[in-house]
């Protein structure tokens with residue numbers, strides 16, 4: 001049986017935090033399947049094609065390359081239960097682990113068919129600075145059938161919002177920053193340019 005980590009992200013834009021998680025997952029699973037998706041709870045996202053391209057750039061930038069880590073555009077579904085259905089037809093002899101950051105622990109019970117989803121995957125929670133997984137929220141997930149583990153990795157203190165809303169380029173890796181500039185994505189890139197001293 002293959003142990004496959006399933007990691008979906010809005011990737012709006014993908015950050016150094018996503019990259020650190022991907023590296024860690026590649027060291028702990030036989031295969032890591034990654035995709036960018038439209039999140040049904042979020043609006044005004046950058047076109048998916050750009051988010052998918054940036055996610056591929058983020059993966060390509062990992063050194064040394066991880067041969068068990070790939071982007072699977074066919075897994076891109078707004079609802080993760082539908083992603084799982086595709087994964088189950090693609091890999092018939094696999095155990096799936098859904099990977100989420102600790103900020104999503106509270107939201108997961110509201111996902112589409114969450115109990116059906118939690119029945120069919122293991123759940124791995126990555127602690128995120130500022131989002132200590134609360135025992136009550138974890139207990140609620142277990143009550144709904146989750147087989148849950150907490151990763152011994154804490155994601156870096158970065159987020160896509162920190163870039164989108166505050167132009168925090170520390171959240172980005174250089175290839176993603178270059179892509180954003182080239183494609184004229186995100187209004188904050190103009191704000192961060194305006195902060196440059198005039199020569």
Ligand SMILES: Nc1ncnc2c1ncn2[C@@H]1O[C@H](COP(=O)(O)OP(=O)(O)OP(=O)(O)O)[C@@H](O)[C@H]1O
Nearest residue numbers: 009010011017100101126128155156158159160161
């Ligand atoms: N720094 C991080 N540490 C731990 N988990 C993270 C981190 N960044 C993202 N994640 C997790 O990765 C998945 C995809 O995250 P997402 O693409 O929404 O990034 P985000 O930074 O939370 O974006 P946004 O700020 O737009 O909400 C989610 O499960 C999220 O919890």
Ligand SMILES: O=C(O)c1ccc[n+]([C@@H]2O[C@H](COP(=O)([O-])O)[C@@H](O)[C@H]2O)c1
Nearest residue numbers: 008009010037039078079080081111112
């Ligand atoms: O299945 C759902 O109902 C559902 C609700 C919200 C988010 N998701 C998925 O969760 C993943 C992470 O989303 P995000 O925006 O936190 O990166 C992404 O693959 C989304 O499609 C899934």
